[in-house]
Amino acid sequence: MSSFWKWTIGVFLVLLVVAFVILSKMAGSPRDAYFMVRYALPHMHRGNLKVGDTAPDASLVALDGSSRFHIRERTGARPLVVIFGSYT
Amino acid sequence: MTQIYNDYKDHADFLTVYVREAHPTDEWQMKSNVKEDVCYAQPKTLAQRVAIANDFIKRYNYPIAFGIDDMSNAANNAYAAWPERIYIIDKDGRIAYRGGMGPFDYKPDEARAWLAARYGTVKHDAPAPAPSTPTASLQ
Numbered sequence: 001m002s003s004f005w006k007w008t009i010g011v012f013l014v015l016l017v018v019a020f021v022i023l024s025k026m027a028g029s030p031r032d033a034y035f036m037v038r039y040a041l042p043h044m045h046r047g048n049l050k051v052g053d054t055a056p057d058a059s060l061v062a063l064d065g066s067s068r069f070h071i072r073e074r075t076g077a078r079p080l081v082v083i084f085g086s087y088t
Numbered sequence: 089m090t091q092i093y094n095d096y097k098d099h100a101d102f103l104t105v106y107v108r109e110a111h112p113t114d115e116w117q118m119k120s121n122v123k124e125d126v127c128y129a130q131p132k133t134l135a136q137r138v139a140i141a142n143d144f145i146k147r148y149n150y151p152i153a154f155g156i157d158d159m160s161n162a163a164n165n166a167y168a169a170w171p172e173r174i175y176i177i178d179k180d181g182r183i184a185y186r187g188g189m190g191p192f193d194y195k196p197d198e199a200r201a202w203l204a205a206r207y208g209t210v211k212h213d214a215p216a217p218a219p220s221t222p223t224a225s226l227q
Contacts, residue, residue: 028118032118035116038115039115040116043108043170043171044170044189045168046168046189047189048168049183049186051183051185052183053182053183054183055177055181056166057166058162058163059158059163060157061138061156061157061158062155063141063154063156069155071103071177074101074103074153075177075179075181076179078179079101079184080177081092081175081199081203082103082167082175082176082177083102084105084163084167084170084174084175085105085106085110085172085226086106086107086109086110086172087126087128087143088118088121088127088128
């Protein structure tokens, strides 16, 4: 293998290690960094909505597990603060 | 968020949208989840997601109106919400505040500032009590 490719691969590996170290510090540990990349990053999206855009609608299920309503049914008379999250 | 809700519920409506789990046992479980006994696998059915949501409501006596994203994750996808995010939709049906993506950019104080700018700052005589177990982003 030519020295150019050896250097290129070497630099790439060093950058990969540095990135993983930084991610480990952000996530809390190397284990958390791995799980962040494996399970969290595929689901994290910045999204395209901007202030001023029409708020999208979506159907939601009530706590009884069967009744449904739409997000936009709750808008209109007053501002609606929408909090997205989960228990874990 | 519960404190913000209590402070501004006379001026604005609040809705919690429950999305896919952030730290289930079969994915990226955090040590804090184990410590606070918040251990659930990622729901594979709507019934499972509904059950976990109800556990949350019961444990924290959560007062804010609640809707659950079904397994198509339509609300989550439409709002790029996962793992946690806050939006404010104004009376005209337009996005008035778009919060950052959690966890690092999830900032309830920004939502409070928006509400305060419109309805005034709510002062407290005593410091707000600390949340009992703040693992859940919804606290």
